[in-house]
Amino acid sequence: MSSLIFFAKQLYQFAGKSLFINLFGMIVVSLLEGIGLLLLLPMLHLSNLMNVKESTIFSGLSSIFNGVPELYGLLMIFGVYIFLVVGHSLLKRNLTLRNVEILVRFVNQIRLVTYKGLLEANWLFLMRRRKSDFINALTDDLNRVANGTNLLFQLFTSVIFTFVQLIIAFLLSAKITLFVLIAGCILAYFSKQTLKSSKILGMQKSDLAKQYIGGLTDNFNGIKDIKSNHLENSSYIWLKNWSERFEQEQSEFSKLINNSQVLYKIISALLIAGLIFLSIVMFKAQPGQLLLIILIFSRLWPKLIAIQNNLQQLATNIPSIHSILQLQEESKSSIELGDASRDTSLPSISLQQKIECKHMYFKYDYSSESALQDINFVIKVNEMTAIIGRSGAGKSTLIDILMGLLQPEKGGLIVDGLPITKENLLSLRKATGYVPQEPFLFNGTIRDNLILVHPQATDDEIWEALNFSAADFVKKLPKGIDTYIGDRGVRLSGGERQRIVLARAILKKPSILILDEATSALDSENEAKIQEALEQLKGKMTIIVIAHRLSTISNADQIIVLEEGRIIQNGAFQKLADEKQKTFSDLLEKQMVLSKS
């Protein structure tokens, strides 16, 4: 029940007074339906089908027509009846439309708030969480919230309908209504356990959905590894095991629903039989009264069962709203800069002199070791700096700090004498162009992918960027920059993809260009192309490269060698090559041996 109130509160917080307007509309609809039902009585009376006793509440209704010729009376009742039906139908239609509108807006608001929260969360939070959990929250969980909201509206309608009809029934016969109410309470008591089980199954369903999206994402992202390492069977077995668990969960859920339905049907039959028996034998109900009461309860009892079903299904959907709101909370507590992060009017830093790192330290949460320790160096404007080191040395962490994605624990990053703080972090990011090791391209044309960073870019600007990135292959494509490159750029080679992403970074006209050089994507021809591109850019912008192939950085102005989070060597290529028995000469030697073999 607390979860239900929580869900209703969320809806109320969003819809505010529109929700009350809809609730009021539901009361009116139910009243119209009840009055329509009561009209049956004078209808029966006037048509001489049934005689109504003076003392009953509905005798009042029929007495309105005393003295009116029967035919006119009947016509008047039919007229009122048709008026009620038309009013009821129109109102119901409007209510349904309003409910759908609230539902869609509510779900859209959750979608947008969740997505915005994720976009505004800091890099550490995004790094730690599984991306598939975000996708699951914005797809499966959100669908279930929509379903839950719809069920909640149905529940409101059923409860209000039941309440209004109970009042009418109470006016007709207090004793019979009390009897039905007691039976309803007994039913509610027994259904408590079923609701609990439904909620547990709902949580299992949420977990299963997360595992499904997570597993599929992992498997399709790694489809090349799966195919090339002949892992198809283990991948298939993963889905087979998941399907078995899904089957089990679905069968338990459908058993739970069907068992409770059988139980409610039996209880209904017993109750209706008991109701008629008691009405005739104990409460001495009049035929008209009995007819109306049976009519009301035969409509009411299915509603009670529908409420029960609604609650059961809602219980399975409630974990989803909890899970989305939890994700919203977590991303909120990891918020980086809030709305400012989407402010496109912020000025970008234009590097004039140098970038300095002074006594910089960084440690990841839950990690005992510092990823970076006492980092000191200077990068001069328009120079090229290469960062090298063995795997785990701290290269990516350092780059993330230089891009303003991570903030140092101690010490600082200073650009042109200005310390980088929360206030100018975005200006630094705006000044930076980044080319990751695994380039991000989406399904579209080369142009679509490039103008992402500069929507107003002209054809000349696009070609200039492509020239700088040595992406001359684009000229040979049948449709040039308007060629479709497929999902994630699958129609291009690894090296071509990287040059397109490099062109995109250049199109942004960054002050600082950061490249995480691809290790495996480049063959020697493509490597030469990237080197050619860097040569063209040298002196025009400040370039920082994480270099895996030392051959690509022979012209770098400065090479920073990292080991276990510390700078152990720093200088020009030849100077470091001459420092014998040190990491750089060691790495150089190994790569030379490899390239010869």
Ligand SMILES: Nc1ncnc2c1ncn2[C@@H]1O[C@H](COP(=O)(O)OP(=O)(O)OP(=O)(O)O)[C@@H](O)[C@H]1O
């Ligand atoms: N998200 C993280 N949480 C905790 N520790 C991390 C995280 N990312 C990296 N580390 C740790 O920080 C250290 C530096 O990692 P980093 O990724 O910067 O190294 P790298 O030199 O870029 O390695 P590689 O060349 O393999 O990419 C490593 O010990 C790594 O285990």
